[in-house]
Amino acid sequence: MMPILTADQITKRYGGVVALESVSIELNVGEVLGLLGANGSGKSTLSSILAGDNRPDAGLLRVGGVDLEPGSPAAARAAGIAIAHQHPGLAPDLPVWENVHLGAEICGPGKFLNRALARKKAGELLESLRPHWDLDAPAGKLTAADQQLVEIAKSLALEPRVLILDEPTAALAAAEVESLMRKIGVLASHGTSIVFISHRMAEVEAVCDRVVVLCNGRLAGEMAVSERIDEAQVIAWMGGTGGGAAAAHVHERGHQTEVRAPSLQRLRGAHLTTGDAAAEPALSARGLQAGTRLRGADFDVRQGEILGIAGLQGHGQEELLDALAGYRKLDEGHVKLYGAPLIPRSPRQMIDAGVCLVPNDRHRQGLWLEQSVEFNLAQVGVNFEKHAWRLRRVSKRRFVDDVVARLRIKTSDVRQPVRTLSGGNQQKVVIGRWLDARVNVRVLLLSDPTKGVDVIARKEIYEAVGLLADAGAAVIVYASDTAELLAVCDRLIVLYEGRVVAQLEGNDMNESQVTSALFGRSAA
Ligand SMILES: Nc1ncnc2c1ncn2[C@@H]1O[C@H](COP(=O)(O)OP(=O)(O)O)[C@@H](O)[C@H]1O
Ligand SMILES: [Mg+2]
Structure with a gap:
């Protein structure tokens, strides 16, 4: 055939x-x-x-x-052919039901959108994946799981011959996964051909x-x-x-x-002696739990060390970094910073303590897009000045020019809006602000910092991270790309279902050991 x-x-x-x-x-x-x-x-x-x-x-x-x-x-x-993307591309302000038909509007006689019919169809499709939808809620207000379901419903609404599902279940709960599995079975038995990624x-x-x-x-x-x-x-x-x-x-x-990754090299490691290993960890975490995904993670990171976190999407790494940075509540567990207990409550409090996050979504959490490069670099520092009005223009300007030069941020003018920079250069701005001497970065957290960034900018980003580690910061970095973690980290922990299932260093730090651990297997 x-x-x-x-x-x-x-x-x-x-x-x-x-x-x-x-x-x-x-x-x-x-x-x-x-x-x-x-x-x-x-x-x-x-x-x-x-x-x-x-x-x-x-x-x-x-x-x-x-x-x-x-x-x-x-x-x-x-x-x-229809696809449900790994990262849902919904219109955040439009209601759920309209999103389901986005780009494939149901037209009645005279080509007017038949809103009542479209709303009803969207409801049926969604209910077949999970009961109880508020069809009129704006899609942007939905949880990640619900946005994924809307993305899936959107592809189903096209009634395709070929359906491509890119990690449709990564964000879903067990019951929703089951409904989707059943749906896939039914579609295939009716002749739909499906590419399924999981x-x-x-x-x-x-x-x-x-x-x-x-x-x-x-x-x-x-x-x-x-x-x-x-x-x-x-x-x-x-x-x-x-x-x-x-x-x-x-x-x-x-x-x-x-x-x-032509130019990523092991940045660190040589200087870490056994003496360092005996020293008080910069940050120590025990039994960390947050939300449904982070279920009891234990680890330590030392001063000057780059600790990598590997994990498949949805195994708790983002919750872990967000919780440590004070962006989300820690449900259980203990955190110590150089031996002193600390309960993360807010980003502001954690920055005060020297725990700083380079967030996963730099557009939403990291940058003031319409503001200039200069503003974005200096903003955290300004927040830190007890008397911001006394900040002298020249010192701010010197800091900004210095960071732009050190990180090779490609901008024609520091007054250029950050929105107009490339992704890699935007990310350098997010990292660069922590180079401000007024912020004493003791633990730097990075959540997939090179997502969608080209190789050269990747190298430069990790050089910037290396600068902070050299200055004495402990670094914890999650990256979705294992090869990248292997290249830049001193040590790796692997998260599986919200727990640390492997700690790898030295010769054990290789792709096959990491891959086994990612699937919850102890290394062969
Ligand atoms: N828009 C992009 N720009 C630059 N590199 C990209 C882009 N999209 C994907 N890549 C790179 O291509 C490779 C494959 O990525 P991807 O197809 O997303 O992998 P997977 O879905 O299997 O995780 C990765 O190295 C990724 O960093
Ligand atoms: Mg993918």
């Missing part, structure tokens, strides 16, 4: 990063294909290319044997007919799923250590890692 969807030799680069290298897959009619791979292996890039939201540098797409124009969402939609093997086992595994942007393996999935094999493929078909990748991995 002819495949419904074919991707032939798809290649995609972002600057120096090879996100996909000659990847070919086929999807059969009524098949549920699992797309697996570690963070950063290229799953979302491939999904968005299949859905026309992203243009490949090379390669061909075919639907039902007919060439599909690449990089055209309209062409993909006309061919019957890190949870039980889900993959439950719905997928076959899986393909990506590793560093290449196809590392493929297998049919019968009753059980050969999890050890899948994990080996993901970590680039699988034998057989994947051997070629092992061979090339040294080279490949270089392509992905």
Whole structure:
């Protein structure tokens, strides 16, 4: 039988990063294909290319044997392809029900939007995933889980022939996952073809007919799923250590890692002696619990050390950093800063104590977008002056110019609005403000600081982090890209279901150990 969807030799680069290298897959009619791979292996890039939201540098797409124009969402939609993105793209001010039909408005006679019918349909779709919706609430007010469900409903509303679900379950509760699994089963039995991305093997086992595994942007393996999935094999493929078909990748991995991150080097480590290890930790955390995801994490970080946190999406790392920074309530647990107990209550209090966060979402938590580079860099410092009005213009200007030069922030003028900088340069501004000598940064927390940032800016960002560590800060960094953590950290902890399941350093700090731990396995 002819495949419904074919991707032939798809290649995609972002600057120096090879996100996909000659990847070919086929999807059969009524098949549920699992797309697996570690963070950063290229799953979302491939999904968005299949859905026309992203243009490949090379390669061909075919639907039902007919060439599909690449990089055209309209062409993909006309061919019957729909996608629910990993990160929901909803219109925050529009009501839930309108979001479900966004871009595919139901038109009645005379092409007027049939609002009543659309609202009713949206309600039915959503209720099939979870009961009790307020259809008129603005989508921006929903929880992350509900936004994910609306994103899924939006793709279902198109009644596609090919449905792509990019980590649809990462944010969902168990009952919602179950409804979605059932829905996928029903759709497939009616002939819908589905690409399903998840890190949870039980889900993959439950719905997928076959899986393909990506590793560093290449196809590392493929297998049919019968009753059980050969999890050890899948994990080996993901970590680039699988034998057989994947051997070629092992061979090339040294080279490949270089392509992905040419200039990230182990920044630190050499100076950390056993004497340091015996010293009082800069920050020590015991039994940290917050929300439903962080369920009892224990760890220490020392002065001058860069501690990496690895975890699959939704395993508590964001809650952990937010709680330590005072952005969200800690439900249980103890935190000590250089031996002194401390209960995080607010960001302001934690900054006062020297615990500073570079947040995950720099647009919402990190920057005043309409304000200048200068304002954004100096703002925290100004907050700290007991007598801000006495701050002399020249000293502020000197600090700002100094940070811009040290971090190589590319701006034509420090009065330029931050909104107009590139993502990497915006992130440097967020980090740069903590270089202000008036803020004594004792613990720097970073939440996925290089998300969507090019390789050169990545290197510069970690150099900035290194400056703070050299100045005596303890650094805790979560990054979704394991290779990046391995490159820049002295030590790694791995979170799984809200707990630290592995602490890795020295020779144990390698991709296959991390990958096993990410799935809750002790390393083989
Ligand atoms: N818009 C982008 N700009 C630069 N690099 C990107 C962009 N999108 C993805 N990447 C990079 O491409 C690689 C693959 O990313 P992605 O497809 O999101 O992986 P996955 O979904 O498997 O976690 C990563 O190294 C990521 O940092
Ligand atoms: Mg992804």
